[in-house]
Amino acid sequence: MTAARAARVVVVGAGVVGLLTALECALAGHRVTVLDRGAIPNPESSSYDQHRAIRTLVPGDPDGTRRMVGAHHRWRELETVLGTAFYRRVGVVTAWPRDRVAAVVSSAADAGVPVAELDPDDLPHLGFPAGSAGVREAQAGVLLARRVLRAAARWLAGHPAVALRPYCAVTAVEPESGRVVLAGGEVLGGDLVLVAAGPWGRGLVDHPVVLRRQTMLYLRPPERLARWWRTAPAVGGLGTDGRAWAVPPGGGTLLKISSDAVCREVAAADCADEDQSPWARRLAEAGVLPDVERYTVVAARACHYTTDPDTGGARLARVGPAVWSRAACGGTGFASAPLVAGRIVNAVTEVAA
Known part of the structure; x- marks a missing residue:
């Protein structure tokens, strides 16, 4: 069997979804570029807060509960990966x-x-x-949110397959080709692009929020x-x-x-x-x-x-062959971020196969 090639992944937005997706893609052997209009992590991101609650039970929804149990386990594993204690199991x-x-x-x-x-x-x-x-x-x-974001950014900064590019505003994302256009005119290409820029991503992709x-x-x-x-x-x-x-x-x-x-x-x-x-x-x-x-x-x-205008919650949507978009949704979105990262890694694996 031929080994999967290393794909090129571009992540727009350095909140929790963007940073965890970059981390999981790097762990899977892919090359990742993280772009943000501000610092990395960005204090203006939806997920930049002191703390967020994480629970596992979604009453009446066995599938939702199963997914959140998986997210809970991954958060515990990420403490070891990042070498930082950030999960207060109170x-x-x-x-x-x-x-x-x-x-x-x-x-x-x-x-x-x-x-x-x-x-x-x-x-x-x-x-x-x-x-x-x-x-x-x-x-x-309770997840200590700022500690999570800072630890993830440090880990990514030290990984040879990851490029962090703060203060890089994105002006356009082409869903068919995966081309990402920066404010200065530079164009980046990716096998897969994740737009997780919260409120500032609304003008980049056709994902009603x-x-x-x-x-x-x-x-x-x-x-x-x-x-x-x-x-x-x-x-x-x-x-x-x-x-x-x-x-x-x-x-x-x-x-x-x-x-x-x-x-x-x-x-x-x-x-x-x-x-x-x-x-x-x-x-x-x-x-x-x-x-x-x-x-x-x-x-x-x-x-x-x-x-999402239909569900009132977070939603991961594929908006083109090469582009995915994530609506950022407060505490629920933070707690479920490992699930989004895992889904994107699976999509990248399919591209790279």
Whole structure:
């Protein structure tokens, strides 16, 4: 059998999907060029954040659960590959109406995901919706996102088959040929091109997406609760409307709260003129933290991501014979990044066969 040749892969975007795809392609023996309009990693990327929750259970979706279990295992392996500890396995709790908890637990048992029911009184410093209970996934937790991106960039910078090219804006991608045109007129060719540039990739490929903006609050817990928060899990389904998340501090990060209720569709990623204080106030008053006035607000940050208009989530799409596109979708997109990288490696292998 003839060995597969080394393919040329061009990755547009140095967020988590772009960097992990470059890493997996390099591990598979291919040559990779990573382009980004900013630094590598890019602090303006959708995935550049302090931390992201990763869970494995997708209730009612055995295939989705199986895929996320695979992503969870790969994240653990990547700690060894990158030589960096970035996965805090503190568990993830999600709040559910009490009459749905039994079905969620049953779904987890069918998928082989260990969970335990949890009473809201067990997490007294978080605001569960009325009439809800928690389901805790022990084999889940929090990824230290910035640490992941920086470690991946360092690894790629030291690999002989990888070229990192920061501050290289891309003006066009030709889906039929895989030609990538840079702002200065330079043209790169690739056997496969992945466009994973988040909001800035919308004009490069024919992949309809919706641009969204979300405000997040970063807080410092009061001193009397510092020890409690150090071992707290990530928790979703919080607040009076059940739409919020709290990601605990640890590993040098702050406590973060976010909510779908302050997510809005926007026309452009430039939010320099938008006053974040009304959104931050709405988030602080969402009931995520029962005694929020005791916490110190360190920062309010607006982030942007793109979603598929049909599913409202992340989507990997083949937009031409040589070109793939990934819609960046916040925390879910970060957690599932190894799955995208694996799919692209398979596509490259098919090209190189």
